[in-house]
Amino acid sequence: MGTSKSILASLTSEKAKWMYRKMVEIREFEEMVHDIFAKGELPGFVHLYAGEEAVAVGVCAHLTDQDSITSTHRGHGHCIAKGCDLDGMMAEIYGKSTGLCKGKGGSMHIADIEKGMLGANGIVGGGFPLAVGAGLTAKVKKTDHVAVCFFGDGANNHGTFHEGINMAAIWNLPVIFVAENNGYGEASTFEYASSCTNIADRAAGYNIPGEIVDGKDLLAVYEAAERAVKRARNGEGPTLIECKTYRDYGHFEGDAQTYKNDKEKVEQRDHNDCIKRFKDYALANNLATKEDLDAIEDSVKKAIEHSVKFGEESPLPDASELTKDVYVSYE
Amino acid sequence: MGTSKSILASLTSEKAKWMYRKMVEIREFEEMVHDIFAKGELPGFVHLYAGEEAVAVGVCAHLTDQDSITSTHRGHGHCIAKGCDLDGMMAEIYGKSTGLCKGKGGSMHIADIEKGMLGANGIVGGGFPLAVGAGLTAKVKKTDHVAVCFFGDGANNHGTFHEGINMAAIWNLPVIFVAENNGYGEASTFEYASSCTNIADRAAGYNIPGEIVDGKDLLAVYEAAERAVKRARNGEGPTLIECKTYRDYGHFEGDAQTYKNDKEKVEQRDHNDCIKRFKDYALANNLATKEDLDAIEDSVKKAIEHSVKFGEESPLPDASELTKDVYVSYE
Amino acid sequence: MTKKLTFSKAINEAITLAMNKDNDVILIGEDVAGGAEVDHLQDQEAWGGVMGVTQGIVEKFGRNRVIDTPIAEAGYIGASVTAAATGLRPIAELMFNDFIGSCLDEVMNQGAKLRYMFGGKARVPLTIRTMHGAGYRAAAQHSQSLYALFTHIPGLKVVVPSTPYDAKGLLLSSIFDDDPVIFFEDKTLYTMKGEVDEGFYTIPIGKADIKRKGKDLTIVAIGKQVHTALKAANQLSKKGYEAEIVDPRSLSPLDEDTILDSVAKTGRLIIVDEAYPRCNVATDISAMVVDKGFDYLDAPIKMITAPHSPVPFSPSLEDLYLPNPEKIMAAFAEMIGDNSIASK
Amino acid sequence: MTKKLTFSKAINEAITLAMNKDNDVILIGEDVAGGAEVDHLQDQEAWGGVMGVTQGIVEKFGRNRVIDTPIAEAGYIGASVTAAATGLRPIAELMFNDFIGSCLDEVMNQGAKLRYMFGGKARVPLTIRTMHGAGYRAAAQHSQSLYALFTHIPGLKVVVPSTPYDAKGLLLSSIFDDDPVIFFEDKTLYTMKGEVDEGFYTIPIGKADIKRKGKDLTIVAIGKQVHTALKAANQLSKKGYEAEIVDPRSLSPLDEDTILDSVAKTGRLIIVDEAYPRCNVATDISAMVVDKGFDYLDAPIKMITAPHSPVPFSPSLEDLYLPNPEKIMAAFAEMIGDNSIASK
Numbered sequence A, B: 001m002g003t004s005k006s007i008l009a010s011l012t013s014e015k016a017k018w019m020y021r022k023m024v025e026i027r028e029f030e031e032m033v034h035d036i037f038a039k040g041e042l043p044g045f046v047h048l049y050a051g052e053e054a055v056a057v058g059v060c061a062h063l064t065d066q067d068s069i070t071s072t073h074r075g076h077g078h079c080i081a082k083g084c085d086l087d088g089m090m091a092e093i094y095g096k097s098t099g100l101c102k103g104k105g106g107s108m109h110i111a112d113i114e115k116g117m118l119g120a121n122g123i124v125g126g127g128f129p130l131a132v133g134a135g136l137t138a139k140v141k142k143t144d145h146v147a148v149c150f151f152g153d154g155a156n157n158h159g160t161f162h163e164g165i166n167m168a169a170i171w172n173l174p175v176i177f178v179a180e181n182n183g184y185g186e187a188s189t190f191e192y193a194s195s196c197t198n199i200a201d202r203a204a205g206y207n208i209p210g211e212i213v214d215g216k217d218l219l220a221v222y223e224a225a226e227r228a229v230k231r232a233r234n235g236e237g238p239t240l241i242e243c244k245t246y247r248d249y250g251h252f253e254g255d256a257q258t259y260k261n262d263k264e265k266v267e268q269r270d271h272n273d274c275i276k277r278f279k280d281y282a283l284a285n286n287l288a289t290k291e292d293l294d295a296i297e298d299s300v301k302k303a304i305e306h307s308v309k310f311g312e313e314s315p316l317p318d319a320s321e322l323t324k325d326v327y328v329s330y331e
Numbered sequence C, D: 001m002t003k004k005l006t007f008s009k010a011i012n013e014a015i016t017l018a019m020n021k022d023n024d025v026i027l028i029g030e031d032v033a034g035g036a037e038v039d040h041l042q043d044q045e046a047w048g049g050v051m052g053v054t055q056g057i058v059e060k061f062g063r064n065r066v067i068d069t070p071i072a073e074a075g076y077i078g079a080s081v082t083a084a085a086t087g088l089r090p091i092a093e094l095m096f097n098d099f100i101g102s103c104l105d106e107v108m109n110q111g112a113k114l115r116y117m118f119g120g121k122a123r124v125p126l127t128i129r130t131m132h133g134a135g136y137r138a139a140a141q142h143s144q145s146l147y148a149l150f151t152h153i154p155g156l157k158v159v160v161p162s163t164p165y166d167a168k169g170l171l172l173s174s175i176f177d178d179d180p181v182i183f184f185e186d187k188t189l190y191t192m193k194g195e196v197d198e199g200f201y202t203i204p205i206g207k208a209d210i211k212r213k214g215k216d217l218t219i220v221a222i223g224k225q226v227h228t229a230l231k232a233a234n235q236l237s238k239k240g241y242e243a244e245i246v247d248p249r250s251l252s253p254l255d256e257d258t259i260l261d262s263v264a265k266t267g268r269l270i271i272v273d274e275a276y277p278r279c280n281v282a283t284d285i286s287a288m289v290v291d292k293g294f295d296y297l298d299a300p301i302k303m304i305t306a307p308h309s310p311v312p313f314s315p316s317l318e319d320l321y322l323p324n325p326e327k328i329m330a331a332f333a334e335m336i337g338d339n340s341i342a343s344k
C-alpha cells in the first residue's frame, strides 16, 4: 500500500476506526441517496461522492470544528467527513424543515457553519475565494485555524483557482487546496480540459508546495494532509494536494456516462475501492478487528436508515419560511 | 547588448528604421500627451506607455493588419506599433468626432479593428479571453493569423489570465501572451502582488513555452516574438513572453509615485532607455545612419505636432452620435 | 408544413439549420458536444449539453465547429465576443444564466460596449444561449431568471421565448442578428411540445406576440409565465372576463406599441414576471406604460413576481415562490373589486 | 458640533471611527493602503486608494487590518464574504462599480445568498464600497451607475449617499449592519464639501431624507442627481412651483412610505436616476408608486435617466448623456402643460 512507517506510528486505532466509520457513512449515505433518487423521491440535481471517500476523510481527520472547509456541488462527502449530522443532511436533501439549512439549500447548498462546513456550492470554482476568506480571518485574528478548499479537476481551470491560490500564497494563509481529480468535469476529461499534466504542477507558479497522492489510498491522503495542516498551523502558508481519484457514479444522478470507459469503471470501482483498501490495511496492521469494523458497518447502516426515515417523516417548511433568512435585520 | 547573430542576419535596415520610427512615435506621442494633460486640456484618465516602447514595437514588428492584438488601459503604444493613425489617435484622446472611435472611446478604449487593434481595455485582464477569441477565429477558419495579448504584471493575477492561457493551450491556438512586467500594478509591486518569481514561470502550469526577455532591449523582444509568432503560425500553439520593463511615468497622469524608488527611476529612465539602446545598436551595426535617425526624429516630431493640431481643431461629435452605434440594427 | 416538436428539439433544429446555412456559425460551451477527445465515445453518444439540448449537433458538424470548453465562463464567453468581432458567428452556451456571475464583465463591459466604444466600427454577432427559471428544484444558484440584468445593459438584445415555435424562429433571428443577443431558455419548458414550422424561418426580435385575445384585461407575461397567464385567462373566461395575453418575446428591444395598444383597449394591466421583484422587467413595463399610456389606465398596474428572496430548494417553498394562476386571479379580483373571482 | 468636510474625508472618517471601535473591522482592496511592502515608503505617503479616499488609514491601523490585494476582484471580494461569515467585519473596496463584472458571482451567488441557503445560520456583515457615476470623462467602463443590478438581487442592501453628512452616517450604519451592503460613492462628489457631525453617528439604512420641502411636485433623485434636482427646484421656485425632493439614500430596502407620502401631497412625480433607463431604479420606484399610490397621481410619472447607451467618452456627449436641471424642468412643463417653464 506504500504508506510510510511514520503514519502507522501516529495513527491510533481510534482514529483509524473513526475514519473507517466516516468512509462507510459516506458510501452508505450515497448509495441510499442513489436508490431513493432512482425511485423519484428526491427533487433536484444530486451529485454523488461515492468512490472519493478517502479524500474527504483523510483530510478532515486533521480538522476541528473551528477549522473551515469549502465544498463543491458534490458535497455530501465533505459534510459527513466534517461531522455534519446525518439526519439533518438527509432531511435537507428531502427539502424538509429539519434539514441542516431548513430545507432551503438542498443537496447543492448543504452547509453547517457551526461545524466549519462553509457550504456545498453550486458554482464550480466558487470555493477558492471562500476558503481564502476563512484563512484570512485566521490570519487577522491570529488563531491557528486552517481552511481547506476541496475542488474538482474541472474547477482547476476556473479563474478563481488562480486568484484564490495566488492570494493565499502572497499572504501566506493557512489554506489547503485539495484537488479531487476524478478525471472528469461532467463529460469532459481532465486531459482535454486542462493544459497541465497534473493539477499539482500548477503549484510551482505560486511558489507553494504541490503534492500528488493516490486519492484512493486513505493513508496517503491522511499523511499529505497532516503535513499540509501542520505547515498551515505553523504559519508556513498554503499547500496544494492533488488526489487522483474516481467517481463511481455519473456526474449527476441520471447521467448515462457514455463518456466513461468500461474497463476503467471496473478497475476503479471494483478493484480499487478506497474503503476496501483501507479495511484490508487496518486489519493487517491491527488497527481494528473484523468485529470492530463489522460493528461500524452495522451501526452506519442503521444510522442511514434512520436518516431516511427522519427525512421522509419530517415536515415541509412552513410557508412563512419563504421570505425569512434573506436578511438578518428584517424580513 | 546580448542579441544573437541570427537576428542581425534577418533584420533588414528597413525594418530597423521602421521600428525606430515606431518607438520614437510612441515616445513623442506620450510626452506630448503628458504635456497637454498637465495643462488641463485632456479629459479623463490617461496612462502613458513611455519607457516600454520596445515591447509593443518588438512584437508588432512581426504582425500584419490581419493579425490581432488586445491591449490594456496603457494602450497608446500598442496602437502606434500596430499602425494606427496618429491624428485619429490624438483626436480620440481629445474626444473629437475625427477620433479613431469618433471620440466615444477615449484613451482607455482606443481601437482600430481594421488594423487588428482590438482595443485598449479599461478592465485589467480583459484582454486574455479577447485574444483567445481572435485566435479561435484563426483556428476555425484555418487562416494563419495570430493574436497577441499584451498584459501587465498586475493583470497576471487576474482569473482571466488563467482561463485564457489554459484555453489557448488546450486548443493549441495561435495566441502570444506578452507580459509587460514593469514592476508595478498601480502602487503595488509585482513582488508583493504575485506569488510567482517570474510571470514566465507560470507557463509550465499550462505546458506552454515561457520566456523571459529584457523588455528594454528591442531586439531581444523582437527575437523572442519572432520565434513565438512562427510557432503560432505553424500551428504549434501559444507562447508566453515576459518582458521585464519599466514605466517612466506614474500609473496615470497625476500620480505622485511615492512608491517608486528614486534610484530605480534614474537607472531605468535615464540609463536604460530602450530607444537610446536601440539607437546605439543600430548605428554601431550599420542598420541606419545618424542622418536616417535624425530624419525620423524630425519627421515624427512634425507628425505629433500635426496630430495635436488635428485633435484640437477637430469638431466635437454631433449630439446625434450619443445614441448611435449602440446596435447595428437600430438606434 | 408544421410538426410537433419539443422546445428542446426546436432549439436543436434552429442551431442545425443555422450551422448548415453559414459555416461561420459555431457552437461553443461546456459539454455542448460532450466528451471531447474521449477515444471510444462515438459522436452520436456525446452528451450534447447537460440537458441534451444540443445532442447530435457535433455528429453533423464536427469538433472544429462544436467546441467543448473548460469550466471557464469568462474565458470562453470573452473569446466568443472577439470570435464574433473577427469573423465568426458564435452561439455560446452559458449553461445556467446564474453563471453570469463568472463572466458579467465579458458580456457587459466587452461584448455589449465594443461597438459603441469603437465608434461603430465593430460588430459582435454573438448569441448567448442560457437556461433560466425556477420550478426544477435546482435551488438558489440554478433557478434564477436574470433577464432584467441584461435588459438593463445597453448594447445587448434579450430574447425570452415561451413556445417551441417562438424558440426556433427567434433563435434563428438571434444567430443571424449582428448584435449580441442573450437567448433565455426555461429549463422547465424543454419537454413542452408545440407546433413548429418545417425548415428555416425567423421571427423578428422586438415584436411581441398576442397569445390570446381579450378585452377586459391585459396580461403581459414573460417566458414560461405566458402559460401561467393562459391558465388564469381560461379560468377568468369562465367568470366572464376575457384577458388579452401579450408575450413580449424580446425584452430588449421591447415592443412598446403592442403592449400600449392592448392596454388602450382593456384599461387594465397585470404583468407576470417570475424574476425578483425589484428593478425587474415587470417594473420596467409598468413604468413604460405609466409614462406613455397613463390615460389608458382604469386601475393600478399589478405585478406578479417572485418575492424579494433567493429561490428556495424545498419544493413546497418553491411552489409558493413562483407566480401561479391563483395569484393572477387574486390581483384581478382586487383590481375590479370582485372577490368572487379570487375565491374561484 | 459639526464641521465642514469633503465627501471623501467624511468617508475616511467613518472608516477610521469604525476601525477604532471594532477590531474586527478590516479594510481590503486594491491599493487601499497603497504600496504594500515597498521598503522606503512611509505609511503616511501610501496612496490610500486610487482617489486617495482611504489615505492615512494604514498609518493608523497597520497592514494587518488594511490589506492591499492583487487585481483579483473575484478573489478578494469572495474572500471578504467568508471573512465576514467567520468573524471579521470587512470593508471591501471594489474600486469602480463597473468591475462587478469580475466578481458578480461572489456578490450575487455567494454573499447575497449565503444566509438564505444556510437556513439563516450565517451572517455576512460585509460592506462593499464602490465608485460610480458619469461626468468624470472616464468613459464606458468606468462611469456606470450599476445600483439597479444590486437592487435586483435579494440579500443585498444598497446605499447611495448624496452628501458628506449622509455618507458618513450611512457608511457607519453599513459597516455595523449584519447584512451585506453595497455602498456607492459618486466619484464626482468626492470634493464636495458639507457639514458633518463630529464623532460617531449613524443614519438608518432604509430611511429616505427629504432634501427640500415642496407641495407641487415630488422629485425622487438618486445620489449626485439630488443636486441636479435641487438646482431644478430652485429654478422652479422662481416660476412659482415648489418641488419636494426625496433622497431615498438606500435603494434596498427602499423607504416606500416617504415617497408615497410625498406623492400623496404633490400628486406629481419625477424620478431622476442617471443609470441606464431599462429596469433601473426609476422604473422600480415608478412601478411601486403606481401599485401603491395610483390614486395620488394627477399626471404620468416622468423619469429622467441616461439614454439606452453606454457612457460616451467625449465630454460633449457625456454632458448630453447625464440628467440636468433643464431636462427636469422640461418634464415638469410637459406634466402641467406650461411651456413657459421649459423655455426658462
Ligand SMILES: Cc1ncc(C[n+]2csc(CCOP(=O)(O)OP(=O)(O)O)c2C)c(N)n1
Pocket (backbone or CB within 6 Å): A072, A073, A074, A122, A123, A124, A125, A151, A152, A153, A154, A155, A156, A180, A182, A184, A185, A186, A251, C030, C071, C073, C095, C099, C102
Ligand atoms: C461556474 C460554473 N460553471 C459550470 C457549472 C456546471 N457544472 C457543475 S459541476 C461541473 C463539473 C465539475 O467538474 P469537477 O470540478 O471536476 O468536479 P466533479 O463533478 O468531477 O466532482 C460543471 C461544469 C457550474 N455549476 N458552475
Ligand SMILES: Cc1ncc(C[n+]2csc(CCOP(=O)(O)OP(=O)(O)O)c2C)c(N)n1
Pocket (backbone or CB within 6 Å): B072, B073, B074, B122, B123, B124, B125, B151, B152, B153, B154, B155, B156, B180, B182, B184, B185, B186, B251, D030, D071, D073, D095, D099, D102
Ligand atoms: C478589473 C480591474 N480591476 C482594477 C482596475 C484598476 N486598475 C487599472 S490599471 C491597474 C493596474 C494594472 O497593473 P498592470 O497590469 O501591471 O499594468 P500597468 O499599469 O503596470 O501597465 C488597476 C488596478 C481595472 N481597471 N480593472
Ligand SMILES: [Mg+2]
Pocket (backbone or CB within 6 Å): A152, A153, A154, A180, A181, A182, A183, A184, A185, A186
Ligand atoms: Mg472532476
Ligand SMILES: [Mg+2]
Pocket (backbone or CB within 6 Å): B152, B153, B154, B180, B181, B182, B183, B184, B185, B186
Ligand atoms: Mg505593471
